[in-house]
Amino acid sequence: MADQNNVGKVNSGQGKYRLQIHLMPPAGWMSDPNGLCYFKHHYHVFFQYSQNLETGKPSSWGHYSSPDLLHWQFDGAAICPDMEWDRDGAYSGSAFTADGKMELFYTGNVKEKGEYDYILDGRQANVLYTVSRDGLHFSKKQRLLTNADYPAGYTLHVRDPKVFRKDGGCYMALGGRRTDGRGAAILYESAGRKHWHFCKELTTREPFGYMWECPDLFQLEDVWVLICCPQGLAEEKYRFQNRYQSGYFRCDDFSLRRGDYLCDRESFEELDYGFDFYAPQTFTDPKGRRLLFGWAGIPEEKRYGNGPTIRDGWQHAMTVPRELFWNHGRLCQRPVKELDELRIKRVPYEGNSGMIKAQAFDLLVEFSGIHPREKRGVLLGDDVLFVCENGCAELKFLSDAGCGRTLRSARMRTADPALRSLRVLRDTSLLEIYVNDGELVFTTRWYPKSVQETALSLIGPVSAAEVWEFKGMEVDFGEYGNTITGNRGGAD
Numbered sequence: 001m002a003d004q005n006n007v008g009k010v011n012s013g014q015g016k017y018r019l020q021i022h023l024m025p026p027a028g029w030m031s032d033p034n035g036l037c038y039f040k041h042h043y044h045v046f047f048q049y050s051q052n053l054e055t056g057k058p059s060s061w062g063h064y065s066s067p068d069l070l071h072w073q074f075d076g077a078a079i080c081p082d083m084e085w086d087r088d089g090a091y092s093g094s095a096f097t098a099d100g101k102m103e104l105f106y107t108g109n110v111k112e113k114g115e116y117d118y119i120l121d122g123r124q125a126n127v128l129y130t131v132s133r134d135g136l137h138f139s140k141k142q143r144l145l146t147n148a149d150y151p152a153g154y155t156l157h158v159r160d161p162k163v164f165r166k167d168g169g170c171y172m173a174l175g176g177r178r179t180d181g182r183g184a185a186i187l188y189e190s191a192g193r194k195h196w197h198f199c200k201e202l203t204t205r206e207p208f209g210y211m212w213e214c215p216d217l218f219q220l221e222d223v224w225v226l227i228c229c230p231q232g233l234a235e236e237k238y239r240f241q242n243r244y245q246s247g248y249f250r251c252d253d254f255s256l257r258r259g260d261y262l263c264d265r266e267s268f269e270e271l272d273y274g275f276d277f278y279a280p281q282t283f284t285d286p287k288g289r290r291l292l293f294g295w296a297g298i299p300e301e302k303r304y305g306n307g308p309t310i311r312d313g314w315q316h317a318m319t320v321p322r323e324l325f326w327n328h329g330r331l332c333q334r335p336v337k338e339l340d341e342l343r344i345k346r347v348p349y350e351g352n353s354g355m356i357k358a359q360a361f362d363l364l365v366e367f368s369g370i371h372p373r374e375k376r377g378v379l380l381g382d383d384v385l386f387v388c389e390n391g392c393a394e395l396k397f398l399s400d401a402g403c404g405r406t407l408r409s410a411r412m413r414t415a416d417p418a419l420r421s422l423r424v425l426r427d428t429s430l431l432e433i434y435v436n437d438g439e440l441v442f443t444t445r446w447y448p449k450s451v452q453e454t455a456l457s458l459i460g461p462v463s464a465a466e467v468w469e470f471k472g473m474e475v476d477f478g479e480y481g482n483t484i485t486g487n488r489g490g491a492d
Contacts, residue, residue, distance in 0.1 A: 015312030016451050017429035020360035020472040021342055022296065023064055024317040025049060026074055029056040031316055032214065032279035033293040035078075035095035038286055039102045039135050042067055045293060045318065046104075048092065049077060053310050059089045061106070064475075065135065069321055069338045072475045075136060079106065085126045085143050086110070092160040092214060092279065093128075096170070096193065102132045103193060105172065107159035108143070119177070123147075123156040127174070129194070144196060151186065151198055153179055158186065160214045162281070163193065166256060172196055173215040175228060178203070183212035183230050187256075201260045202226060202251075208265040209233050209245070214279045220290050221326055224251040226263065227271070229279060238392070238411045239270065243301050246271050246278050246294065248331055269331065273410040274395060274433070274442035275304065275402075282324065292333065294319040296430055296443055304404030308447045309429065317430060319443055330413055332438035335425065343468040352458040352465075356426075359451050360470035363424040368463035372412070376419040376460030380426065383448055386433055387459060391417035393435055395442045403447055413439055419460070426454060427470075 024030060028051040035046035042065045049062030061079035066072045079090045086108030093106025108126040116122020127145035130138040150158045157177035164171055172188040184203035188196040202217075209230030216227040226249045233240040247270040249263040271280060272294065280294040297306075297316040306315050322333040339362075347356055367376050377387030383401040387394055395408045411417070414436070423434040428451040433442040448454070458465060 015309065015314075017309050017312065017447060018314075019317055019427045019430055021339065021425065021427055021470050022317045022320060022430055023047075023072065023475075025062065025314050026477050027051070027313050029053055029315050030062065030318070031056050031059075031295050031297055031299070032092045033281045033295060033318060034061055034092050034106065035104050036281050036283040036291070036293060037095035037097045037102065038283070039095070039097045042135065043069055043285070044095065044102070044135060046078060046095070047295075047318065053313070053315050057089060058087075059091065061090055061104075069336060070341060070473055072473060074475060074477045078136075078138060079104065079130065081108070083108075083141065084110070085124075085128055085141065090128075094162040094281070095283075096163045096165070098165050102135050103163075104130050104132075104138070105144070105161040105163050107161065108141075109159075119155045119157060120179075121156070125156060125158045127161050127172075127196075142194075144194065145188075149196070150174075150176070151201065154186075155179055157211055162214075162216050164218060166219075169256070171199065171217070171256065173217045173226075175211065175213045175215045177211040180207075181210050182207045183209040183228075183232070185212055185215040185217065185226060185228060187217070189256075199256070200258070202263060203260075204263050204265040206265065208263075208268065213244075214246075214281065216280070216282055218282060218290065220324060220331070223326065224254040225249070225331065226251055226254075227280060227282065230268075238409050241273070241408055242275065242278075242298050244278060244299060246280055250329075250331070269413075270410075271331075271333070272441045272443050273393070273408050274431075274444040275405045275408060276430075276445050277319070277441075277443045289336075290324040291336065292319075292322045292324055294322075294443070296445065304402065304406075306445060307403055319432060320425060322438075325438075327437065327439065328414065330439060333441050334434060334438045335423075335432070339425075342470045342473065344471045345469050347467040347469050349456075349465065349467045352462060354456055355453055356456050356467055357453045358469040360425075360427045360472070361454075362468040362470060363422070363426065363456070364466050364468075365422040365458060365462060366464040367419055367421065368461045370416050370418045370420065372416065372418045374418070374460060376422075378422060378424060378459065379455075379457040380424075380431070380446075381448055381450075381455050384431065384444075384446060386422075386424075386442070388412065388417075388419035388435070393419070393440055393442075395433065395444060401446055401448050403445070405444060408442060408444075410440055410442075412436075
């Protein structure tokens with residue numbers, strides 16, 4: 001970030017692992033991106049926000065806004081769990097802005113006191129609504145749906161509304177957990193976004209995880225995509241290695257007007273194979289791009305953690321904004337072009353090794369020839385090794401700088417599974433690795449002993465390589481500092 005002494009233009013937390021080019025909480029906990037939208041000439045990123053560093057509960061909605069994805073304003077907490085319908089957490093949701101106002105839809109979580117399993121009893125999952133004319137001040141909350149409004153055959157785990165418009169109608173996708181052990185997405189439709197009616201169910205014939213969180217249903221170049229986060233998938237050698245997964249189904253024959261839709265469980269592709277990625281959400285910006293933010297974290301993970309930042313009073317971050325695009329039938333991701341504006345100088349770099357004296361940098365590498373069996377990749381310090389060999393990509397920690405992180409592997413997804421290009425965004429304590437123009441992506445937290453310089457070694461036949469030092473984004477925390485403010489508005 002900017003100069004730590006420039007009060008009001010920097011993150012309010014302390015510590016050497018504060019990030020330069022990624023959004024993070026001013027203090028406390030950050031998780032799922034919520035309510036992503038472009039409204040009143042600004043990008044808006046809401047997120048799950050809490051002062052509880054260990055669990056993130058109960059959760060509010062924090063709020064960042066920006067005119068250009070580079071200069072950010074922290075606007076406090078837009079929604080807090082302050083009423084009977086959301087008293088145990090203002091959970092994830094979305095924004096709708098097509099009618100000249102910002103309408104927010106989210107799950108109000110309620111857990112009754114008593115001996116309950118909180119799956120079949122003891123829980124309320126309410127779809128709540130609030131609206132703003134300026135993107136800052138919100139109306140009283142309204143309750144639109146309760147558990148009684150969800151289809152038969154579902155547990156009380158229904159949440160994370162994503163609202164969108166298509167062909168003149170409005171639709172809402174909700175993540176669900178069925179009583180038969182299948183995860184699913186439930187689709188509702190509405191004429192005016194206040195009264196919703198069940199439309200259809202999207203699921204798989206055989207169980208594919210027991211719960212689908214954070215559904216996001218959209219068209220990209222006329223192809224329907226369902227992004228969701230299945231919970232309960234069995235770990236495999238090259239897939240499903242995190243506790244919970246984030247990925248997409250390509251729904252080529254999907255129609256809003258037909259009956260229930262069966263997703264092909266074998267077609268599911270993960271969006272990110274790193275240690276730290278979950279709950280992605282997308283939106284369309286004025287340039288017509290489908291942009292994605294993801295949470296650079298994972299829920300309920302006990303094998304590894306973020307002790308160094310917890311000690312400094314904060315935990316977790318967002319990925320950089322990514323643009324989605326199709327390439328040979330694959331959904332690919334790349335950092336938005338605006339990020340290039342944070343480059344301040346090209347770092348002198350010759351040969352296949354050197355010392356990069358920068359806290360944050362952008363590494364771009366092109367490899368020569370196509371040899372799938374040949375080892376190619378990069379070594380960062382003595383800590384992180386990323387290599388592709390024999391059609392397999394591996395992200396491996398060689399030291400305790402991973403705070404328990406060890407190995408993540410994935411199969412290359414093209415007919416010629418060689419590493420052709422590599423882009424690495426290195427921030428003080430976060431890496432994003434883009435393989436073959438975003439065909440595969442790996443996101444991970446990383447806590448090196450030194451954040452001021454990184455030894456860099458390239459592996460394999462390099463045809464071109466360049467390194468650019470990043471300057472930090474400007475983030476203005478204004479009046480809020482470390483505090484979480486109350487919901488600006490009231491409750492019925």
